[in-house]
Amino acid sequence: MKNLISMTILLLMTIQNSSALEKVNIQKLKNLYKRPSQYEIKNLLKLKDLQSEEVIELGKKLFFDPRLSGSKTMSCATCHQPMLHFSDGLPLAHGFKGVTLERKTPGLYNLLWAKKFMWDGRVDQLELQVKLPLYHPDEMHSLPEKTVMNLQAILEYEQEFKRAFPKSLPGELISEEHITLALAQFVKSLVAPVSAFDRWIAGDEKAISARAKNGFILFNTKARCAECHSGFRMTDDSLHDIGVVSYRENKSPDVGDGQYRFKTPGLRNIERLAPYFHNGSVPTLYDMIEFYNMGGKEKRPTLSEKMIPLGLSEDEKNDLVIFLKTLNSTLNMDFPRFRDP
Numbered sequence: 001m002k003n004l005i006s007m008t009i010l011l012l013m014t015i016q017n018s019s020a021l022e023k024v025n026i027q028k029l030k031n032l033y034k035r036p037s038q039y040e041i042k043n044l045l046k047l048k049d050l051q052s053e054e055v056i057e058l059g060k061k062l063f064f065d066p067r068l069s070g071s072k073t074m075s076c077a078t079c080h081q082p083m084l085h086f087s088d089g090l091p092l093a094h095g096f097k098g099v100t101l102e103r104k105t106p107g108l109y110n111l112l113w114a115k116k117f118m119w120d121g122r123v124d125q126l127e128l129q130v131k132l133p134l135y136h137p138d139e140m141h142s143l144p145e146k147t148v149m150n151l152q153a154i155l156e157y158e159q160e161f162k163r164a165f166p167k168s169l170p171g172e173l174i175s176e177e178h179i180t181l182a183l184a185q186f187v188k189s190l191v192a193p194v195s196a197f198d199r200w201i202a203g204d205e206k207a208i209s210a211r212a213k214n215g216f217i218l219f220n221t222k223a224r225c226a227e228c229h230s231g232f233r234m235t236d237d238s239l240h241d242i243g244v245v246s247y248r249e250n251k252s253p254d255v256g257d258g259q260y261r262f263k264t265p266g267l268r269n270i271e272r273l274a275p276y277f278h279n280g281s282v283p284t285l286y287d288m289i290e291f292y293n294m295g296g297k298e299k300r301p302t303l304s305e306k307m308i309p310l311g312l313s314e315d316e317k318n319d320l321v322i323f324l325k326t327l328n329s330t331l332n333m334d335f336p337r338f339r340d341p
């Protein structure tokens with residue numbers, strides 16, 4: 001009996017200690033996920049010698065304007081739809097004349113800080129990236145001169161470009177360089193709006209449930225997600241082979257960067273970005289956790305060492321899903337204002 005009591009006391013002490021320990025670690029962990037301030041975002045978006053806010057405003061107009069495309073029927077927003085956090089809900093994107101493209105349309109949040117673009121990270125500058133869909137025959141199917149000419153014929157754009165680039169000579173106003181700069185600045189201004197998770201990180205204990213909090217701890221510990229999905233944006237900006245199925249019917253496998261590696265995507269608003277991965281091969285968040293619980297599906301020699309079976313219980317899997325849903329936010333088409341009203 002005495003033994004049992006002392007064992008119980010010992011057990012209680014361990015639990016108390018471990019929960020105290022967890023508290024310290026949770027605070028430390030939470031600090032890693034803090035949102036950047038509006039001030040930091042505004043500073044990063046400022047363009048030297050240019051009307052930063054007007055450039056973004058112009059980029060927003062261009063992003064939604066099908067007159068940029070060869071057929072004048074497709075805009076960036078045909079695939080990158082605001083209501084779907086700038087993706088399209090399809091496993092693989094649908095291009096010009098309905099042709100199915102090779103990869104899924106990614107969401108466009110938080111690219112202000114990104115170092116690599118495209119699923120395989122093959123582009124390192126957003127200003128170069130935005131040209132690819134513009135001129136791709138299966139996407140917007142335009143030509144540099146054609147896009148410029150299309151826009152020069154539209155009276156309101158003359159004013160818009162003047163506002164954004166007031167120091168330009170008239171002949172250089174509506175140019176490929178200005179179009180791509182404005183589009184890139186608009187994309188950069190798309191910072192994921194505040195979610196319940198952010199409110200919890202900022203100190204509101206009631207913002208998310210106990211199960212979501214447990215999911216967050218698992219995300220950073222046993223489930224190993226934070227080894228790659230770290231920080232406010234939940235990405236390490238690196239490429240990894242995580243064992244995604246590479247098989248494609250009637251086609252050679254998709255090898256990513258050549259070694260089956262793909263870019264770690266950010267996870268903000270992830271629930272609405274389904275189906276998942278570069279090929280849309282995973283339909284739900286629960287299936288996603290199953291995928292990681294198995295240590296990936298295709299075990300190639302290039303598989304990341306970080307991918308190992310996790311041994312998660314059913315409750316733990318569900319807690320992770322509950323946590324991931326706290327990253328949802330409502331749509332916000334506002335972007336930082338540079339000047340006070």
Ligand code: HEC
Binds near residue numbers: 108111117126138
């Ligand atoms: C036909 C559909 C479609 C259209 C139209 C389209 N995109 Fe995309 N976009 C995609 C797909 C698919 C990818 C991923 C391609 C890849 O990784 O190989 C992508 C990737 C991107 C990326 C990289 C995101 C990242 O996380 O690396 C950006 C930025 C982007 N598009 C912006 C734009 C802009 C700006 C326009 C208009 C000029 C545009 N897109 C038009 C389908 C489209």
Ligand code: HEC
Binds near residue numbers: 224239244273278
């Ligand atoms: C070794 C690095 C690594 C680890 C560990 C990792 N991920 Fe990923 N994650 C990636 C990469 C790379 C992709 C993109 C793969 C692709 O599209 O082929 C990805 C994609 C995803 C996606 C899909 C995103 C989208 O837009 O389609 C989700 C959701 C996700 N990971 C969640 C998790 C969770 C939850 C964990 C922990 C259980 C985890 N990841 C662990 C690297 C990792």
